[in-house]
Amino acid sequence: MQDENHLPSANVDIETNCWGCGLRVLVSPHASVFKCGWCGAITKQNVVKSDKYIRLRRLRDRCFVCIVLLFMLFFICAGIWAVFPVIFSISYFHGVFHVTLAVILSISTLFSFCLAAFRPAGTPPMILWGSYPTVGKGGLENYTFCHYCSKPKSPRAHHCRSCGVCILEMDHHCPFIGNCVGAANHRCFIIFLICTVVSTLYVAIVTSYSALYIWPPLDYRPVSRFSGFVNSEFMFRVLKEKILSFLRSAVFLPVRGLVLVYLFISSVSVGIGLSVLLWQQLSYIYVGKTYLSHLSAVDSEEMMERDCQNLVRFFGCPYSTTVYLPSYWKSRKSHNK
Ligand SMILES: [Zn+2]
Numbered sequence: 001m002q003d004e005n006h007l008p009s010a011n012v013d014i015e016t017n018c019w020g021c022g023l024r025v026l027v028s029p030h031a032s033v034f035k036c037g038w039c040g041a042i043t044k045q046n047v048v049k050s051d052k053y054i055r056l057r058r059l060r061d062r063c064f065v066c067i068v069l070l071f072m073l074f075f076i077c078a079g080i081w082a083v084f085p086v087i088f089s090i091s092y093f094h095g096v097f098h099v100t101l102a103v104i105l106s107i108s109t110l111f112s113f114c115l116a117a118f119r120p121a122g123t124p125p126m127i128l129w130g131s132y133p134t135v136g137k138g139g140l141e142n143y144t145f146c147h148y149c150s151k152p153k154s155p156r157a158h159h160c161r162s163c164g165v166c167i168l169e170m171d172h173h174c175p176f177i178g179n180c181v182g183a184a185n186h187r188c189f190i191i192f193l194i195c196t197v198v199s200t201l202y203v204a205i206v207t208s209y210s211a212l213y214i215w216p217p218l219d220y221r222p223v224s225r226f227s228g229f230v231n232s233e234f235m236f237r238v239l240k241e242k243i244l245s246f247l248r249s250a251v252f253l254p255v256r257g258l259v260l261v262y263l264f265i266s267s268v269s270v271g272i273g274l275s276v277l278l279w280q281q282l283s284y285i286y287v288g289k290t291y292l293s294h295l296s297a298v299d300s301e302e303m304m305e306r307d308c309q310n311l312v313r314f315f316g317c318p319y320s321t322t323v324y325l326p327s328y329w330k331s332r333k334s335h336n337k
């Protein structure tokens, strides 16, 4: 009986306040999401969010940044110790040239890393909200309320649970730089990737050259040929013997040579991994997207222009000033076109 009494009232629209402009709105009790007809703010009902593990995530990020910085410093120091005596023994001019090149690459990589890691990723602009005359019509178009930050979140912003703040044009949270990649540091992140890829390529070339220069003489055992002509089996045996003799002589390699081999292998593996990441990032910029907007279903419906101008704009003038303005201004601008 009790249920019958309650059922009709359950279908009556309930009155609630819009979080954006404070105006009273009527919504269906079943609607979990509704949009204000005046300011355009989106309300998601029954959302209670709190973050218990933010301190742990911050600690993890700081540890990662320290490890990456220490690894980079170790890489640079080990490279200087292992490579330069060999290069200087070849020629003094080559030595000076490579010292200059190594210093430029090391400083640019470390500097761009620090910029990407320690620069705020992109704080959304402050926007007035909460009272009707202050918030104009469409003033909070498609804005949602961030329950972690307790403030409006623009449609182009995302809340990062590792950083604990909303990030404008968030691309992704990178644990290795311990920071988000967003509007303010995206360019620094891409420059850091480019510097690292170029540096690892340089390290791979220099370490392989130096390692081969100091490699002990090969203990090569000539392969006897049974038949008069060269066949594939003979070629295979020659190749196998050459590789084995190369590995046998590696036993007599000095410590400097072992460090060179280690630096070569790690620079090649890091270089390949970061090249893939750089390629992926550049392809998103080319189509005018970020990694997150690529993932979200809403933005994928938008037809973004595939254009090299996107890359030029990114590196020249990364984000036009309109990004920092509320979205209704931008939509008004596009209507005027
Ligand atoms: Zn409203």
Ligand SMILES: [Zn+2]
Binding pocket: 146, 147, 148, 149, 150, 153, 158, 159, 160, 164, 165, 166
């Ligand atoms: Zn937030």
Ligand SMILES: [Zn+2]
Binding pocket: 160, 161, 162, 163, 164, 172, 173, 174, 179, 180, 181
């Ligand atoms: Zn983050």
